Amino acid sequence: MRIIFMGTPEFAVPTLNALVQAGHDVVAAYSQPPRPGGRRGKALTPSPVHARAEELGIEVRTPLSFRKDPEAVAAFTALNADVAVVAAYGLILPVSVLEAPRLGCLNVHASLLPRWRGAAPIQRAILAGDAETGVGIMQMEAGLDTGPVRLEGRTPIDGKTAGELTAELADMGARLMVQVLCDFDAHPQVVQPEEGVTYAAKIDKAESRLNFDQPAEAVERQIRAFNPPGAWFEHDGERVRVLTGDLFPGEGRGPAVTGPILDPGLRRGTVLDDMLTIACATGAVRPTLVQRAGRGVVTTRELLNGFPIPPGTQL
Template sequence: MRVIFMGTPEFAVPALDALVASGHDVVAAYSQPPRAGGRRGKALTPSPVHARAEALGIEVRTPLSFKRDPDAVAAFAALEADVAVVAAYGLILPVSVLEAPRLGCMNVHASLLPRWRGAAPIQRAILAGDAETGVGIMQMEAGLDTGPVRLEGRTSVTGKTAGELTDELAAMGARLMIEVLADPARYPPVAQPDDGVTYASKIDKAEARLDFAQPAQAVLRQVLAFNPPGAFVEIGGERIRLLAAELTDGDGEPGEVIDDALTIACGAGAIRPAQVQRAGRGVMAAGELLRGFPIPAGTRL
């Protein structure tokens, strides 16, 4: 098929690679404009999709908006694509864009719709304690992730970090999209049920601060959901990220370090960090941290 690809983060790259490997003609890639990067925020860094598309020799377009730029809409329609494949693109697509390709726009969405419509379905599924999640190939319409679903895959959430789940769902979504495009008539769009709608609001950085007033299981879900870059605590004015932890027994005031192994009391139960990271340092075991950064029992986090 003649395909337009629309995506921005690393999550979208496997779908782009799969389209090319399957022999589809990717006539253009749309992505968010390069953003300021580096410590001083001066250098502009292209998105992962932008960089990958250029490496594949695909034309990259980075409009700031379609709603306010009729020329961008006209240029999109002029590509005369069979379909647009969308994966975490990050811009709202008006109806004029959604209806331009012959088969419309198909989205790789990382949840079991209608649960977790919106910006952060993977993190929200982990934080909520969902047993499973998945990815759906959704026929896009004007509403926020309200379109009918053509094909869906499922996987367990339990024990996985957001990073691990993102990689798994990205690969799954790429496979499913290729399957749908091979024979769209075999996978007609099926309307989402009216019941079970939830919204995955955008993650606020403050949510990654560990809340030890919660039960230990909920604190552990924070650790999993915010890795990468890592949920955090502040000790002596320094931010320490927790990248892995385990549940354990223990009593104390919420946020109190209750032994010499950095076990931390929660609202119910306790957690023991396994992997941590200091600012500007590499990932290390909790024991290694304690050898150079003592955190004695009784410390309140």
């Protein structure tokens, strides 16, 4: 097929690779414009899709908008594509774009629709404690992730981090997309049910601060949902990212705790022992892999050797 590819982050790269490997003619790749990098020079850095498309010799286009740029819509339409394949592109596509390719636009969406329509389905599924998630190949329409689904894959969440799920679903979505493109008729559109609709709102940076007023199970899900880059707490004016952690049952009092720490006003967010076990609303969590700002990932024991956080500390 003659395909336009539209994607931006690393999640989209496996689908682009799969389309090329399957022998399709990817006539152009659309991606968000290069952004300033994290280094001091702030040089503009192309997105992962942009960089990979250039390696593959595919023309890359980076319009700021389609809604406000009729010329961008006209250039898109002029490609005369059979289909556009979209994976975490990040720009809203107007109807004029959705209807330009002969077979419309297909989206790789990382949830079991209609659950978790929107921007952050993987993180929201983990935070909510969902038992499973998946990826759907959706025929795009004007509504937010409301289109019919042609093919779906599922996987248990089972303690996975957002990073692990993202990689798994990216590969799954790539396989399913190639399968659908191989035979459209064998994968008819299935309208999403009206029941069970939820929305995966964009992640706010403040949400990655660990909230010990929750049960320990919810705190542990928060750790997994924000890895990468890592949920965090603050101590002595410094943020410490928590990448993995273990759960402890009970009321958050920890082993061999005596004295004022048992005061209900101090208990939540209190460090309970010399292994950085932290009291929550119920139960406790113990970080196992952590990272200080500007430093590498270390075990909790390694952190405490050079950055003491003694029992009784309130985080």
